[in-house]
Structures are given as C-alpha cells and as structure tokens.
Amino acid sequence: MDDNMMGIALPRERDGSALRQRLRRLWSMKITVLCSTVIVVLAASAILAPFIAPHDPNEQRLLMRLTPPSKEWLFGTDQFGRDMLSRVIYGSRLSLVAGVVSVSIGLIFGIPLGLTAGYFGGIWDEVIMRCMDILLSFPYLLLAIAIVSALGPGLFNSMMAIGIWTMPVYCRLVRSSVLSVKERDYITAAHATGTGHVRILVAHVLPNVLGPIIVLSTLRIADAILAIASLGFLGLGVQPPSPEWGTMLSNSRLYIELAPHTLVFPGLAILLTVLAFNILGDSLRDYLDPRLRKLM
Amino acid sequence: MGTYTIRRCLLLIPVLFAISLLTFVLVHVTPGDAAQIIAGQEVTDVFLARLRSEMRLDKPLVLQYTLYIQDLFKGDLGKSYRTHRPVLEEIGFAFPATITLTAAAMCISILVGLFVGIVSAVKHNSFLDNLVRSVLLVSVSMPVFWTGLLLMYFFSVRLQLLPSTGRGGIEYLILPALTLSTYSTALLARTTRSAMLDVIREDFITVARAKGLSNLTVILKHVLRNALIPIVTMAGVNTGILLGGAILAETVFAWPGMGRLLVESLHTRDVPMIQGCVMISAGIFVLVNLCVDVVVTWLNPQVKYG
Numbered sequence: 001m002d003d004n005m006m007g008i009a010l011p012r013e014r015d016g017s018a019l020r021q022r023l024r025r026l027w028s029m030k031i032t033v034l035c036s037t038v039i040v041v042l043a044a045s046a047i048l049a050p051f052i053a054p055h056d057p058n059e060q061r062l063l064m065r066l067t068p069p070s071k072e073w074l075f076g077t078d079q080f081g082r083d084m085l086s087r088v089i090y091g092s093r094l095s096l097v098a099g100v101v102s103v104s105i106g107l108i109f110g111i112p113l114g115l116t117a118g119y120f121g122g123i124w125d126e127v128i129m130r131c132m133d134i135l136l137s138f139p140y141l142l143l144a145i146a147i148v149s150a151l152g153p154g155l156f157n158s159m160m161a162i163g164i165w166t167m168p169v170y171c172r173l174v175r176s177s178v179l180s181v182k183e184r185d186y187i188t189a190a191h192a193t194g195t196g197h198v199r200i201l202v203a204h205v206l207p208n209v210l211g212p213i214i215v216l217s218t219l220r221i222a223d224a225i226l227a228i229a230s231l232g233f234l235g236l237g238v239q240p241p242s243p244e245w246g247t248m249l250s251n252s253r254l255y256i257e258l259a260p261h262t263l264v265f266p267g268l269a270i271l272l273t274v275l276a277f278n279i280l281g282d283s284l285r286d287y288l289d290p291r292l293r294k295l296m
Numbered sequence: 297m298g299t300y301t302i303r304r305c306l307l308l309i310p311v312l313f314a315i316s317l318l319t320f321v322l323v324h325v326t327p328g329d330a331a332q333i334i335a336g337q338e339v340t341d342v343f344l345a346r347l348r349s350e351m352r353l354d355k356p357l358v359l360q361y362t363l364y365i366q367d368l369f370k371g372d373l374g375k376s377y378r379t380h381r382p383v384l385e386e387i388g389f390a391f392p393a394t395i396t397l398t399a400a401a402m403c404i405s406i407l408v409g410l411f412v413g414i415v416s417a418v419k420h421n422s423f424l425d426n427l428v429r430s431v432l433l434v435s436v437s438m439p440v441f442w443t444g445l446l447l448m449y450f451f452s453v454r455l456q457l458l459p460s461t462g463r464g465g466i467e468y469l470i471l472p473a474l475t476l477s478t479y480s481t482a483l484l485a486r487t488t489r490s491a492m493l494d495v496i497r498e499d500f501i502t503v504a505r506a507k508g509l510s511n512l513t514v515i516l517k518h519v520l521r522n523a524l525i526p527i528v529t530m531a532g533v534n535t536g537i538l539l540g541g542a543i544l545a546e547t548v549f550a551w552p553g554m555g556r557l558l559v560e561s562l563h564t565r566d567v568p569m570i571q572g573c574v575m576i577s578a579g580i581f582v583l584v585n586l587c588v589d590v591v592v593t594w595l596n597p598q599v600k601y602g
C-alpha cells in the first residue's frame with residue numbers, strides 16, 4: 001500500500017521524524033487492512049458455513065459430551081456433544097447478519113427523521129428530538145431489553161430492539177450535520193432554482209453526512225453485535241438450539257469447572273469481531289474526518 | 297445558575313412521564329393473556345375473570361395507565377405476579393446490592409481510568425501509551441459477561457481465591473465489580489487521554505511550564521482542571537453503561553441485585569416487576585445526568601444557562 005494513496009496532507013507532529021510518521025502511518029494502514037481482512041474472513045465463513053463447518057452444528061452426540069479440544073474436535077464439544085467449531089462458524093452468520101440488519105434498521109428510521117428535523121425545524125424538530133431524548137434516557141441495553149420483553153425473545157425481535165436503540169444516535173448526528181449545511185449558499189441556490197425539498201435533502205444535504213454515517217455505522221455494528229450477544233446471554237435473544245455466541249456462553253457458565261474450553265471460543269469470536277469493527281471504525285474516522293473524534 | 301438548575305429540574309418531569317408511558321406501553325403490549333400466565337392452564341373462567349379485574353386488565357389501556365400513575369404517586373408500583381409482594385418492597389431488597397456493585401465499579405473506573413488516561417497522555421506516543429491504547433481498545437470490545445466468566449474461571453475455579461457467586465463480604469464484591477468496571481474504565485481512560493492531549497497543546501500550558509512550574513503541578517492543576525468537562529460528561533454516560541451492564545454482571549455472578557431481578561421477571565413475564573425495574577433504572581440514570589449537566593455548567597463558565 002502506498003502511504004500517500006489518500007492524498008491527504010498530514011499535520012506535522014511536534015515529536016517524531018518524518019520516517020517515524022511514515023512508519024506510524026503504515027502501521028495504521030496495516031492494522032486497517034488486517035481488520036478488513038478479519039471482517040472479510042468472517043463474512044466468508046458466514047456465507048460458506050455449510051461448506052467449511054466440519055460437522056452439523058446441531059447434531060447431538062451424547063456419548064461425546066463436553067470433549068476437550070482435540071484433532072477431531074478442534075474447539076471441543078458442548079454439553080450435548082455438538083461440535084463447537086461448527087457452532088462458532090455458524091454463529092458468525094447470526095452475529096454478522098444481526099449486527100448489519102439492526103444497524104440498518106437504525107439507519108432507515110434515524111436518517112430521514114434527522115434530515116427532516118434539521119431541515120424543517122420548528123415544531124417537527126422539537127417533537128422528534130424530544131422523542132429521541134426519551135429513547136436515550138434509558139441506561140445501556142435497558143431499552144433493548146424492554147422492547148424485547150414486549151415483542152418476545154428471538155432473533156428478529158432483538159434486531160428490531162437494537163435498531164430502535166440505535167436510531168436516536170443517527171437522528172442526532174444527521175440533524176446536527178444538516179443544521180451546519182442548511183444555510184449554505186448552494187442550498188439557497190437549489191431553492192432558487194425551484195428544486196423540491198426531497199431532492200434538496202437527498203441530493204444536496206445527504207451527501208454531506210455520508211462520511212460520519214459510514215464511520216458511525218461501522219462502530220455501531222460493533223455495538224450491535226455486542227448487544228445481540230448480551231441479549232442471547234440473558235436468554236432474551238436468539239433461542240436455542242440456534243448457535244449464537246452469547247447463548248453458547250450462557251450455557252458454558254454452567255460447565256465452567258467441567259469444561260472450560262466451552263467458554264473460550266465463542267467469547268473469542270465475539271471479541272475478534274467486535275474488535276475488528278471498532279478498529280476499522282476508528283481508522284475510518286481518522287481518515288474521513290478527524291474532527292468526528294469529538295462526536296463518537 | 298440557580299434558575300438554570302431549577303429549569304433543568306422542571307424539565308425532568310415530562311421526561312419521567314414519557315419514560316413511564318413508554319415503559320408502560322412496552323410492557324403491556326406483550327402478547328398473551330397475563331392473567332392466564334399467572335393462573336396457569338387449569339383454572340375456571342370465573343377465576344380468570346376475577347383475576348383480570350383484580351389486575352385491571354379488563355379496563356382500557358388509557359385508564360390502566362392513569363391508575364398506574366396515580367398509584368405511582370402514592371409510592372405503589374403494584375404487586376409482583378410471581379411473589380405477590382409489593383414491587384417496591386422487592387426492589388428495595390435488591391436495590392442496595394445493585395448500588396453497592398455499581399458504586400464499587402464506578403470507583404474502580406474513576407481511579408483506574410483517570411490514572412491510566414493521565415499517564416497515557418503525559419507519555420503521549422511512547423511504547424506505554426501504545427500499549428495502553430491497545431489494551432483499552434480490547435477492553436471496549438470485550439463482552440461484559442465474557443470478562444466475568446474468564447475472571448470467574450481464573451480466580452474462583454482455578455486459583456480458588458475468590459467466591460464465584462452470591463453476595464457476602466468484600467471478597468464477593470471484587471469479581472463482579474471488576475467485571476462491570478472494565479468497559480467504563482476503558483471509556484473513561486480514552487476520554488481522559490484525548491481531553492488531556494487537547495489541553496496539553498494549548499499555549500497557556502507552555503506558559504505554565506515556562507514559569508518553571510513542576511511537571512506534576514502543570515498536569516494536575518492546569519491540564520486536568522481544563523480537561524474536566526469531557527471527563528465529567530463521560531461519567532454521566534458511564535452511569536448508564538454501569539446500570540445496564542449490571543444486568544449482565546449480576547447474571548454471571550448470581551449477584552442478588554435489580555438486574556437479576558429484572559432478568560428473572562422477564563423470564564416469568566412478571567409485568568409489574570419489569571415495569572418497576574426499568575422505571576427505577578431509567579429514573580436514576582436521568583437524575584445522574586441532570587447532576588452531570590449541572591456540574592458541567594458549573595465547571596464551564598462559557599456555557600450559557602439557557
């Protein structure tokens with residue numbers, strides 16, 4: 001990778017020579033590449049799960065219960081003798097899909113609300129933003145838990161819950177960006193040429209917000225995957241026997257003395273996935289707009 | 297300043313109402329007949345009808361809410377479907393456990409988070425700083441319950457140093473509090489580090505150093521004092537994270553707090569209990585955020601008391 005591929009002039013740092021800066025930049029590129037690779041591998045294993053998983057994730061072998069890792073069972077087996085490796089691989093399907101879908105739900109509702117609130121202002125803005133404040137006044141995860149308790153447990157309902165939990169963050173971000181571009185000359189010009197509101201919002205305002213949205217989405221996917229796993233761990237998310245990482249860990253708690261291997265791999269899978277999205281989000285933010293550091 | 301505080305307190309009332317309404321609606325749209333769930337399958341229709349009217353399920357939703365709010369003002373959160381005891385009493389038993397746990401985690405996160413953040417900022421771009429940043433990044437990506445399970449495995453199962461579940465002396469508190477604090481410690485450390493770095497670059501810090509003040513004085517009196525606003529704001533955010541995270545930490549360590557009460561109530565569909573737990577957690581969070589806002593305005597003379 002050429003270190004000047006983005007063509008961005010770097011601010012000169014007080015300490016460190018040019019060489020050190022280049023090295024650091026290369027390092028940050030490397031880690032970004034590494035994280036993207038991890039995500040691509042995860043996505044590939046999610047798509048190709050039926051082909052790469054050595055066993056059926058739900059097949060029970062009661063004679064092979066809680067077998068420690070070996071050549072045959074790389075990650076060992078769980079309390080029903082199911083192959084942990086296959087379950088972790090299939091679990092990447094659930095987690096990635098759930099992460100992406102729930103963030104998309106947040107996007108789909110949050111962006112139009114934020115755009116219109118910032119653009120039209122007045123009572124509409126007031127109503128929407130107060131509603132978002134209410135949604136944000138629940139402690140971490142509690143809103144998602146309350147929504148899941150209303151809709152009932154399950155994958156789809158958890159995704160809805162986490163989507164709604166994500167929505168206000170998008171709404172606020174988009175609104176604040178809209179407020180900062182609303183009075184610009186090119187928007188006035190668009191008005192003067194008779195462009196409709198919808199077109200102005202989609203063609204002139206939205207592109208200004210894309211960078212922050214991409215950054216936020218990457219970071220929010222990490223949060224959503226954590227939240228899905230947490231709901232699963234509490235028994236409110238994906239229901240057994242579906243191989244979900246959080247649900248797998250809630251079972252491994254019962255066998256912590258007998259079979260500690262059952263708690264290693266699902267947790268490691270969650271950590272790796274979330275870490276990859278978090279680092280990617282951080283590097284994207286630093287590339288696209290370092291000023292966002294204050295916001296996210 | 298005084299009027300600002302009063303205004304913020306008054307604004308709290310509609311927020312609390314909205315939280316109660318949202319919680320009420322969420323909990324009451326639950327599919328299925330709550331009376332049937334409590335009574336079980338083997339009951340007569342007459343008994344079910346009586347139970348429904350006792351639980352006010354035969355009344356329209358709006359009236360149910362009005363009555364609920366009326367009771368709320370009397371300090372009555374209803375009766376648990378499961379134990380048939382007042383919700384407030386049940387929460388009263390669990391509440392001290394949760395407060396102990398979150399307060400302990402808060403102390404750890406403030407002490408460790410501030411210290412790590414300051415050291416990391418002072419030693420900016422050193423090996424130590426890079427190491428700290430990597431550890432912090434891993435800490436914010438760790439699922440709370442996995443941290444808990446790992447700690448439980450190493451310290452209770454392997455080393456047998458600390459008890460794995462339950463509540464008792466201080467030894468019972470250590471693992472749950474550590475587990476709960478990891479995420480917020482990392483967040484606080486990251487915020488402290490970047491807030492300190494912003495201030496360190498300012499001219500008045502160079503002036504302070506030029507005056508010949510010792511490094512420690514500059515860092516603590518000039519840098520930290522001016523970096524306090526984002527740090528205090530983060531403490532408010534952290535309260536929410538701790539209150540929510542407590543649900544997970546309590547489940548891992550069977551800590552008899554409000555979080556575990558909530559999870560048990562969710563599994564048994566104990567509506568008044570769910571409602572009570574959610575309302576009280578959200579209420580505490582809103583109150584803490586109010587305090588944080590007031591402290592921030594007090595710290596920052598530039599904020600207009602609007």
